[in-house]
Amino acid sequence: MPPFPTAARAALGxxxxxxxxxxxxxxxxxxRAAVIDELEDWEGLRQRAARTKDETLAHLDEHLxxxxxxxxxxxxxxxxxxxAADACRVVADVARAHGIRDVVKVKSMATQEIQLNETLAEQxxxxxxxxxxxxxxxxxxxxPSHILxxxxxxxxxxxxxxxxxxMGAVGRAAPDGLTDDPAVLAGAARLxxxxxxxSTRMAVSGANFAVADTGTLVVVESEGNGRMCxxxxxxxxxxxxxxxxxxxxxxxxxxxxxxxxxxxxxxxNPYTSTWSGxxxxxxxxxxxxxxxxxxxxxxxxxxxARQALRCIRCxxxxxxxxxxxxxxxxxxxxxxxxxxxxxxxxxxxGVGQDPATDALPYASTLCGACGDVCPVAIDIPGILVHLRxxxxxxxxxxxxxxxxAVAMKAAAWGLGSAARLGLGxxxxxxxxxxxxGSRAGTTRPVITRLPWPGSHWTRARDLPVxxxxxxxxxxxxxxxxGGAS
Ligand code: SF4
Numbered sequence: 053m054p055p056f057p058t059a060a061r062a063a064l065g066x067x068x069x070x071x072x073x074x075x076x077x078x079x080x081x082x083x084r085a086a087v088i089d090e091l092e093d094w095e096g097l098r099q100r101a102a103r104t105k106d107e108t109l110a111h112l113d114e115h116l117x118x119x120x121x122x123x124x125x126x127x128x129x130x131x132x133x134x135x136a137a138d139a140c141r142v143v144a145d146v147a148r149a150h151g152i153r154d155v156v157k158v159k160s161m162a163t164q165e166i167q168l169n170e171t172l173a174e175q176x177x178x179x180x181x182x183x184x185x186x187x188x189x190x191x192x193x194x195x196p197s198h199i200l201x202x203x204x205x206x207x208x209x210x211x212x213x214x215x216x217x218x219m220g221a222v223g224r225a226a227p228d229g230l231t232d233d234p235a236v237l238a239g240a241a242r243l244x245x246x247x248x249x250x251s252t253r254m255a256v257s258g259a260n261f262a263v264a265d266t267g268t269l270v271v272v273e274s275e276g277n278g279r280m281c282x283x284x285x286x287x288x289x290x291x292x293x294x295x296x297x298x299x300x301x302x303x304x305x306x307x308x309x310x311x312x313x314x315x316x317x318x319x320x321n322p323y324t325s326t327w328s329g330x331x332x333x334x335x336x337x338x339x340x341x342x343x344x345x346x347x348x349x350x351x352x353x354x355x356x357a358r359q360a361l362r363c364i365r366c367x368x369x370x371x372x373x374x375x376x377x378x379x380x381x382x383x384x385x386x387x388x389x390x391x392x393x394x395x396x397x398x399x400x401x402g403v404g405q406d407p408a409t410d411a412l413p414y415a416s417t418l419c420g421a422c423g424d425v426c427p428v429a430i431d432i433p434g435i436l437v438h439l440r441x442x443x444x445x446x447x448x449x450x451x452x453x454x455x456x457a458v459a460m461k462a463a464a465w466g467l468g469s470a471a472r473l474g475l476g477x478x479x480x481x482x483x484x485x486x487x488x489g490s491r492a493g494t495t496r497p498v499i500t501r502l503p504w505p506g507s508h509w510t511r512a513r514d515l516p517v518x519x520x521x522x523x524x525x526x527x528x529x530x531x532x533x534g535g536a537s
Contacts, residue, residue, distance in 0.1 A: 083317025404446025
């Protein structure tokens with residue numbers, strides 16, 4: 053995937069994508085706003101949740117050991133995974149030990165982050181997504197574009213075509229005469245998935261939360277397909293990021309109120325599934341839990357930015373982001389798109405290593421909407437600025453100076469002397485007429501095209517036309533300074 057600026061330029065040319073995104077995010081935004089207004093003390097609730105997460109992160113090591121002990125006592129096998137390779141190896145080993153070639157999956161960001169499906173496929177094990185939107189993405193040989201609605205960039209006609217053309221190759225085919233009516237499409241998916249649920253002996257899930265003192269994993273979802281995966285197969289492997297732990301059952305209360313309202317605009321999740329190890333004769337009889345680091349301890353070491361680990365993956369920040377709404381999730385080149393992706397990816401991977409990751413903290417206008425909407429009060433704009441500083445620091449030793457550094461040096465030189473500033477103002481005022489233009493929908497004259505190196509700026513932005521006479525020239529001309537120059 054190219055770095056964000058290149059990918060975003062290409063995405064901006066796709067009018068259908070922009071229409072799909074604007075419609076979907078606008079609908080979710082309106083639903084969310086309505087259900088949040090119903091609560092008396094939303095702000096108090098989000099501050100409480102933020103405190104719970106911060107206190108848990110401050111003693112994460114202790115809570116994780118408690119979680120391990122509780123899960124083990126209830127019959128689960130706990131594995132520690134330093135990185136994606138470790139985690140994928142555990143899942144593949146469990147499948148191989150049972151001679152399993154197919155697994156069903158509950159929608160999970162952690163398993164996408166570690167590229168589990170691709171790694172299992174290399175070993176001859178097929179992983180089948182069972183969340184409807186994930187199924188659309190998988191059948192379309194596509195990538196998710198949103199945390200909550202991975203197929204947000206697809207409209208229903210595109211989905212009908214994907215189902216009609218691809219379902220038959222991997223299981224039960226779509227019925228003849230499939231239309232793009234949502235109920236008909238959901239019916240086709242239901243039949244296709246039911247075959248998978250009833251024929252597959254192993255499931256893989258993530259978890260939204262992991263309660264340390266009871267050893268309980270929690271998955272919230274809207275369709276019930278996740279619950280089918282968690283209850284029908286014989287073997288269950290759950291890949292859980294270490295930041296998902298909460299100390300006690302009662303800590304869940306605020307999160308289970310904040311999450312559905314922030315994500316789908318619902319008062320509560322239609323399906324909240326909890327499980328603790330193995331229950332004889334009920335559900336999977338072999339349960340493995342993989343506790344995944346994969347950069348989380350690196351993020352934890354950053355005193356300011358560690359608050360990003362509070363994230364409960366609700367996707368509200370994506371739905372309000374003007375940048376995300378215009379370019380979609382693929383441009384971020386990661387399973388975590390939008391504002392949270394712009395901070396989480398550099399925190400997990402580290403900056404100064406690849407241009408695609410270093411570009412992400414700049415993929416924002418810093419309008420602040422993401423921070424305002426976040427149900428766990430993560431200061432996303434603050435972290436974006438913090439990470440921009442880290443990216444600059446990481447490149448201080450590079451051979452060639454960056455264009456921004458050159459521009460800042462030139463600005464410092466020009467602004468450092470009244471005479472040079474005055475000369476610059478006179479030159480710009482005189483030359484502005486040469487490049488003066490206009491834009492449809494505005495009456496204000498603008499500069500639409502500057503010669504190089506200013507062309508780098510005006511390729512994507514207009515400049516207001518400066519006045520023919522600067523303030524300082526006017527001050528002198530009208531004698532306000534008593535005639536002194
Ligand atoms: S950063 Fe906040 S708003 Fe964005 S997905 Fe995470 S919890 Fe939701």
